[in-house]
Amino acid sequence: MTTPVDPVVDVLEEGKRPLDSLFRPKRVAVVGATDKHGSVGRTLLKNLISNPFGGVVYPVNPKRPHVLGILAFQSIAACPGQVDLAIVVTPASTVPSVIQDCVDQKVKNAIIISAGFKEVGPEGEALELKVSEIAKKGNLRIVGPNCLGIICPSSGLNASFANLMPQKGSVAFISQSGAMITSVLDWSVSQKVGFSAVISIGSMLDMDFSSMIFYLAKDTATKSIVLYMESIGNARNFLSAARECSLTKPIIVIKGGRTDAAAKAAASHTGSLTGSDAVLDAAFKRAGVLRVDSMSDLFEMADVLSKQPLPNGNRLAILTNAGGPGVLATDALASHGGAVAELEPKTVEALNKVLPPAWSHGNPIDVLGDASARHYADSLAAVALDPNCDGFLVILTPQAMTAPTECAEALSKYAKIQGKPVLASWMGGPDVAPGAKVLNDAGIPTYAYPDMACRTFNYMHQYQTNLESNYDRIDLKVDLEAVQAGKLEAQKLIGKVRESGRSLLTEAESKLLLKAYGIPVTPCELANSPAEAAKAAEEMGFPVVLKLNSTTITHKTDVGGVVLNLHTSYAVEKAYNDMKESVSRLASPEGFEGVTVQPMIQVKGYEIILGSSLDPQLGPVLLFGTGGALVEVFQDSAVALPPLNPNLARKMLQETKLYKALLGVRGMGAVDLDQLIQIMVRFSVLILDLPEIKECDINPLIASSESILSLDARVLLHDRDVETRDLPQPSIRPYPHHYVNVIDLDDASKVKLRPILPEDEGMMRSFYARASWPEGCKPATMPNEAENEVCSLDRQHLIRTCFVDFDRSIVLVAEGHEDGEKCIMGAGRISREEMSDDVTFSLQVLPSCRKKGLGSKIMKRLIELAGLEGAACIKADVFSENRRALRFLEGHGFALGATNAGKLVPAQLQISSAPLLGRRNPSKGLANDRKPTVTGINVSS
Template sequence: MSKTLMQTTDPAHDVLRYERQPLDAIFAPKNVAVIGATEKAGSVGRTLLWNLISNPFGGTVFPVNPKRPSVLGIKAYPSIAAVPETVDLAVVVTPAPTVPGVIGECVAAGVKGAIIISAGFREVGEQGIQLEQDVLKQARQGRMRIIGPNCLGVMSPVSGLNATFASAMARPGNVGFISQSGALCTSILDWSFRENVGFSAFMSIGSMLDVNWGDLIYYLGDDPATHSIVIYMESIGNARSFLSAAREVALTKPIIVIKAGRTEAAAAAAASHTGALTGSDEVLEAAFRRCGVLRVNMIDDLFNMAEVLAKAPRPKGKRLTIITNAGGPGVLATDALISEGGELAPLSPQTMEELNQLLPTHWSHSNPIDVLGDADPNRYAKACEIALKNPESDGLLAILTPQAMTDPIQTAKQFVERLQGSTLPAKPILASWMGGAEVAGGEAMLNEARIFTLPFPDTAARVFNYMWRYAYNLRGIYETPVLEGGADEKAPDRVRATEIIQSIRASGRTLLSEFESKQLLKAYGIPTVETHIAQSEAEAVQLAQEMGYPVVLKLYSETITHKTDVGGVKLNLADADDVRKAYQAIESAVLLKAGAEHFLGVTVQRMLKLDGYELILGSSPDPQFGPVLLFGTGGQLVEVFKDRALGLPPLNTTLARRMMEQTKIYTALKGVRGRAPVDLAMLEQLLIQFSQLVVEQRWIKEIDINPLLASADGLMALDARVVLHSLDVPEDKLPQAAIRPYPIQYVSDWTMKNGTSIKIRPIRPEDEPLVVKFHENLSEESIYSRYFHLMKLQTRVAHDRLSRICFIDYDRELALVADYKDPATGEHHLLGFGRLSKLHGRDEAEFSMLIGDRFQCKGLGTEFLRRLIEIAKDEQLQYITAEILSENRAMQHVCQKLGFRLEPTSEPSIMKVVYELR
């Protein structure tokens, strides 16, 4: 019997849904208690109670007020304990000092969710922060989830729940809206009525004491009524949680964010408003790119993009075709397109020929395609059809202005008919029917056909630019990276790197010398120029003669970090006399500007021929996202040019290339004016190795390679600077990477029962080709046991599916693979998988397993499961569960042997296994 099993998320197997979705207690409660309900006119307590009872959500509302027998004609209760039923959701509107006690009472009464409307917490200072901690301590005792404090509340327009003190109920729709600002919520609500925008969820979350962005994104990602997620953000909160959730959900549902605090002044205002830290805006941009979130700058764009991304296919590139019946609007659209990074699509020879046959002699003969003001509906619609077939184009913007010969309705009608009656390639189509009431009929017809319309062509061009950027970032997340060499051929010397860092700390220092910094880089395979230390003139001369002239002398110091600031660098020294003079000059300059204790000698290195480009590669910590990588133009003028890109570690080949592409120097690196290109694949690998160093050696606070010389001959770190965190920082307080790095602690060798040596390790994105080979050799029995139904090979190895299996978020799931290296060929083969996936919002995970047919009954399944249990303990989970076919006795036996208990399910053919870790 095949040792395989299946994880399931079928809600039919749940006893209580919010055991799987704890936030259902807040968003889909069976009953609600309003603690602080009152009849006082204009009060929050009254408005909230009225909103709940006047918008039926299918449940019961219990006012809680110790001073009144009833509120608004409804029986009131003196406390939550007195309510005769178990309450799902408590909405708290009492003064801030009373809230910890109220939450404690709710926990004792079994309440699973709370919305704290009350203000007076972290936004008022230290006293408020302490109140929040008291609230959280109470909530944790009962696993209660909390929205707020200091928020407007939550609406679920689809179900009718209105647990807010807003003046009206939002219209039902398919946009999930989350805001940190309650005031902005009310403005958006008013705007939505004018624009007829509907919502699947509408929530104000305040200071995010408990429920954070990640929780809400996961929840809306699982909600079938939500098609897109729109966010107004002031602070990121738990960065790792946000990035983890956004990266998973963004692939299926667009996430559009407007983030306050782009400028320093705005950031300071947002921080004072929410009481939260605000990091660098550039870093936030990098984080959004990394997880596939689209950032916009205007509220109008927020909802435009929510609608268009839910309606239209994603563009494959940035090339737009513009069709217009008037020159001016086409020019405006072109300016908007190109100024924000888009491009005009070239017209292919076939497209040009067809347009010449269709259009009058004086048409524009280029993109924008001006079909002229006398274009009738047929000419206009046919031109659009031709343009959409152009293989050089990634999207179409159709602009129509009312002129004497223009018929907006018929033009729209023929345009739609041609689209519906053809097999045109899937490309986004935008339309700008200009003219207000005069073109309203045609505009309505386009909207009905799911063609997104905008009143002005420059706005439409901006929307297209957002679209291709969004698609580009999403592709970067799940594009299969390249693995240079095998699985472990380029493993860094982590032991040596750790020894260097620990010796520096033991000496009481946090600044590494240049020599020590280069030794650290070498441990991670980063090429450095040969460097030796000289502590006298004579030693410097001897080293120079052994290396060969010309040479470079640099200050050797354990305290001075920027050598050029004190005259500590002397270049192009041609003979022994030059070396002596340089040594003396460096020593004299340091004595004068810093003091004798800062001079320990010099380093001597060959003067390399600088026939290449000076780059900079560095990292420094961000208060919210931890270590951040920097790549760009280096050298002495690095601060002048400011040609740089930021990214979050760790990197792979795809992400490294994306960082490089964001810089201006990248164009030169590809080869310009007859110069040979730099080996970009080698540069990618260097960036990856550097990012490994940053995330694995957590004592590093700042690190720079400047310059990193890049030429057709290779790459070389000419100078390096490393600063460690302060000696008084405990290890558990060191910043952690916002994206969890590859968990090297789970890599180890193991021997199967038949004596075959393998390596068990976490899966990597680069494993996708190996996973394809693995699936090619699976039997139907193994496939059925794993998936509970047969699945075609083509479906199992589709890139969209495998990218999710291989390119995982190690903070949310961990998949182990059995990696066998054939000693004869050196090729790697995957023999099986074991996966542990955390359930959203719970300290529980499901596991699954799939072992290749030839390697079953070799002990591999048992070893996988044993390791997954240990990982679950490391992750402080409470339960591991899975569902197994009842006929799969072998897998059930393995589970029972390791301490799982078997439980029946409502489906006789399926057994559930449960392991309790504490």
């Protein structure tokens, strides 16, 4: 069975992609080129002309007729031919006028090398804003300012003032620090490391990490991407680009700032536990990005991931000819999450046949000090078949009876074991160097010490876990529509609190908020006198708890605001009076506003904290972990970005030590994890639905084998003077609930048309199996044929369809019933591709639904959503013989063009545009007014 691929994006002028004119320009102007020795302008021009890139270089300097013997021009306008790339090295004060010249001459890209912008203060920031406004109007894309430039060894372009031109390779390096790039280039020469691209992005006025990642994801010369990051930039764009790219190419990042630099709200338990570094870790995991700790790890991992497959688990088999290194390897492995594989009996039997009787008979596999090349090779061949082994480390120490080079040659034929990486540690100096080279040349990464190899293996497992765990499925569904039912009630409550001028909700109000989203809470009765409290207790039933009701005091226990286990009315009245006195003494009389009376929960359970706070870069952040009064002491917690789905919620649970206890321990029954996951998902929806919430803690959430209940909750809102448009946005766009609707088909049956969910993977697999893809509708052009060819359905296709990034694509599914079973009857997608305001679309329905008008109704809804998402135009290229598809498009308002040489008919539909679909960087104002592009499409009605 074959399936359709996603819409094609690369039918641009002469097959070019938008940033090709940056990385492979035909005409380059250097504005500020000069003969002055030691100047940036001279170095940059010399680099361009010393490294042939197949284009023309124009020095621009109004004060000189020639620069380095090349005819100079007064301005960009004076340059003959259309300039693709302008490199600006003039003083900051002159840059706005230079950028205006670029816009007037329709230059596509500019690299601003010049410094002196926002990094120097308000005056520089004003200059940068002016440059941004000019570039936006002219559709000019900018790298920088304050950057080193870019180098593209695959095209020969050196548009930088670096001293070295690196050799060609498959690693793309993107850095915010120009000094880091020069250091890496110097190191790369001695280490013979090659690059597909080296990019200094500077202050990221326009193009940032995401812009480059989107381009490099489809660059055939790039096999892996490494990043040196100081700030993430636009978080939503970065995560969007990284999530898409990491499915096919590894992204490895080193980020400075492990210390907690985030401002913390002292009143928030969650805020005190979610430092900026922990949140960044969570973001990188969510995007499938591997974070490393050192620059050597950065390039080491890029090299390893290009040579060896990722392990499917953390179990390593260690072969060694010395016991000590094997022990060190075991320690290094276990210290960072790895494990020594337990060999199957069959493997032990096989090793008995090829090794001397004195071998270790376990893992590490000590092949003994006199091991020959054959011993090594036969041992590796035996353990390679063991299903308990996820990877292999071969250690050799130079001993009298061991030949390092011969052993390496014997092992080299095992460099490619399906799905299992092979690493080596050839310990020693000159004697082992030739053998290490043999292994490296064969594609087996080799290390001086075994602990270094184990660190690499653990990184590989961590990266594989990041990729796979994000796309796991569990058989648990959360009814998001039911969750949304309480949204209006919650909004009214928050509106009422904000209108009163308050930002802190009382406990009673906080619990009403949770209850609206189906999160279980304990009963809570307000009382404003001892008598009222006693009466409420009598009606509720003893024992009870009294808690302070206050709109100003955050932590009740600090002022004696919680009294437990009250069994009589007298005890309740006394507790009321004692609490009032204590609050007045320790805080203020105004802080006491009565009490809440709640039942005393006597079920033995675990105290959990479930909370949310704001990260300055990534917006709302969720926290789950061990709760209670000592929450900051235990610090057993996991951090994640909303929105959560059941799988991501489970992943949060598993990252805590508490998780094992929740499964049941020491006589305590297991907690209903499905119910807990439901609560976590509902909580994440609440946080995204109500951006007015600044902080929220449920602490404790008591979980036992009998029930899960919120005993206490605290909600802090943003100040009333914070406008809705200024409220922090989530770094991952939440599920668009408002796009769910029910439609009538032509036969009077109904289907639900809604955005897709990860849980739909099973139904989508069934849908593709039942649907057919009409002849003549396959893509017109494929930017990467190996990736985009029409092929048998695989998991990656389902991931791209079901785990959709709503910031870039909207996938609608028509959910209905056939033969009494719920199924997907049709699916349609609109997608905004890189650097375009237009969208492509794809559409497919079951053959049984074509006469019911389902295809037409999905198409109309896609057009409507394209407008709501801000698309300027929907475009398609359809084979001319596919008359049915062409009639279908004409019937929906598409204008058809003339058939081209490839027998493709262009079709387009103009749409009134609003804010952009998946806008790149709205905060910087450079996302709008881009030129439309021509894109390819698959169409099936």
